[in-house]
Amino acid sequence: MTRAYDALMPLPKAELHLHIEGTLEPELAFELAARNGVTLPYATTDELREAYRFEDLQSFLDLYYALMAVLRTERDFEDLADAYLARAAAQGVRHAEIFFDPQAHLARGVAMDTVVEGLWRALARGRADHGVSTRLIMCFLRDESAESALATLELAEPHLDRITGIGLDSAEVGHPPAKFREVYEAAAALGLRRVAHAGEEGPPEYITEALDVLGVERVDHGLRCMEDPALVARLVRERIPLTLCPLSNVRLRAVDTLAGHPLPAMLDAGLLCTVNSDDPAYFGGYADDNFDAVRRELGLTDERLRELARNSFLASFLEDDEEWRARCLAEVEAYEFR
């Protein structure tokens, strides 16, 4: 029998757009800095939080990459992932497909092995410790070269039993998807699933290119598809999921205000939208905080929220565990809103 959810429990959901490095809370950053003898250019966690005022994607990325300096050992990556899973579970997350940025660590002399095995120590226990199933998606930095992405994929080959798919992130404008055709072809040949950030700051054409040239199965953000009705029609027709991140969009000024976010129009258009947290330590909220924000600011009905939760499991890469997906979907349908 399906367990009816307690009214105080958050809506069960899958998180499909989450950068593990973006879950580094100021308190953990200072703890890891002390552990590793790294000096941060901030005296206190409050002072660090003060720096979380972003103009755009790049101003965020500058701080995001700088703070990674505290992540050095397997244990650091394990602690980071463990802290995320505890927070995610408390917010109703039952499945998480987690991005990581190996090139940002390799550049600092931290080995692929350290990153993947450290994360894996926590992620492998996710279901047992937190009731959260997990998958890992390795992202390439699009402002680095295609050669660097290919070399990174090669370095990851011994770890492919831990990695479900590949993604593309970092500074979007000026780095169109087609730059990474070769590495996406190589990843597909290795049986990896494919996603990419597109249409966050970049134009709708980048979304089309991600679909046609990279063969992505899911688009991260995809917000700017709304500027191109023919593209919207295609995304609807082909049932391409979009991983939207409302609080991120406000903080990085992809939208002016949350109340002006196109999510309701996107749902009305029939797009397969999901709601996610992107870099929750920086953008003011985890998965359910994003759900709560769109409920409050956009007036989404309970059934719209249920649709978003349902979509998250439908859009997830749970083809290797349909039993778990069905159980999660049943929890979504049985959920009673207060």
Ligand code: HPA
């Ligand atoms: O929102 C994002 N966009 C692009 N790159 C990123 N890397 C972490 N978060 C992001």
Ligand SMILES: [Zn+2]
């Ligand atoms: Zn992102």
